[in-house]
Amino acid sequence: MTKTxxxxxxxxxxxxxxxxxxxxxxxxxxxxxxxGEDDVLEMLREVGFPNGGTVLDLGCGRGDIAIRVARAxxxxxxxxxxxxxxxxxxxxxxxxxxxxxxxxFIAADLREPLAQSARYDAVLMIAIGPxxxxxxKTVSMLRAVVRDGGWIIIGDGYLEDGLxxxxxxxxxxxxxxxxxxxxxxxxxxxxxxxxxxAISRFNDLALETIPKRAAALTERHPELKEEIEQxxxxxxxxVALMDGPVVPALxxxxxxxx
Numbered sequence: 001m002t003k004t005x006x007x008x009x010x011x012x013x014x015x016x017x018x019x020x021x022x023x024x025x026x027x028x029x030x031x032x033x034x035x036g037e038d039d040v041l042e043m044l045r046e047v048g049f050p051n052g053g054t055v056l057d058l059g060c061g062r063g064d065i066a067i068r069v070a071r072a073x074x075x076x077x078x079x080x081x082x083x084x085x086x087x088x089x090x091x092x093x094x095x096x097x098x099x100x101x102x103x104x105f106i107a108a109d110l111r112e113p114l115a116q117s118a119r120y121d122a123v124l125m126i127a128i129g130p131x132x133x134x135x136x137k138t139v140s141m142l143r144a145v146v147r148d149g150g151w152i153i154i155g156d157g158y159l160e161d162g163l164x165x166x167x168x169x170x171x172x173x174x175x176x177x178x179x180x181x182x183x184x185x186x187x188x189x190x191x192x193x194x195x196x197x198a199i200s201r202f203n204d205l206a207l208e209t210i211p212k213r214a215a216a217l218t219e220r221h222p223e224l225k226e227e228i229e230q231x232x233x234x235x236x237x238x239v240a241l242m243d244g245p246v247v248p249a250l251x252x253x254x255x256x257x258x
Contacts, residue, residue, distance in 0.1 A: 032064035035202025053121035063090025126155035135181030
């Protein structure tokens with residue numbers, strides 16, 4: 001892994017680089033890395049995703065969502081993530097689920113597939129943040145690998161109306177600006193989920209389990225005490241943002257032929 005990719009994975013996971021090898025341990029109690037797996041499945045059903053379709057899951061993590069999509073739709077799913085330990089877990093999980101033939105997991109920079117000519121029925125980018133740029137830039141890159149009429153599923157968030165951006169949540173635009181960017185290429189938002197109860201339940205579980213795992217990890221690695229404490233504090237801050245000024249959301253954008 002290059003230094004740049006390592007730093008980007010750390011940024012996306014809100015963790016110092018030295019903790020990346022320990023994230024599978026810290027996050028092992030969570031059913032996914034985003035909490036959005038049920039919402040993604042429901043949204044794909046809502047928009048009419050076809051049985052046997054093809055999916056590209058960017059920032060797939062441990063493959064939690066990818067495996068469930070493969071099972072629910074008999075889909076062929078390609079998952080890409082920059083953190084090799086997560087990819088190892090994803091491959092093993094798919095094998096144990098009897099879906100190894102439906103799921104392909106690749107340890108790579110998630111931008112690499114965007115330069116290829118594959119045309120998927122849907123591309124997922126859930127809880128990755130502005131790694132590809134703002135919402136307009138992100139969609140312009142993702143739509144390049146989606147067939148006409150296919151879907152881009154993005155999980156992110158926006159700032160509550162009337163709140164000025166600050167350093168604490170500078171990456172989040174207001175809803176109007178966010179959705180204007182999502183449709184700037186001429187595509188249409190065909191489904192959305194706002195403040196899903198599933199995300200709140202996921203956040204509650206994260207606040208319950210991560211500090212416990214962090215305490216155990218600190219006993220085993222006292223030299224990482226400061227970094228572990230910073231990571232836990234960051235998770236608490238992020239949950240507070242999602243319970244306050246930042247509204248978590250999931251969008252389905254259908255690509256036009258333009």
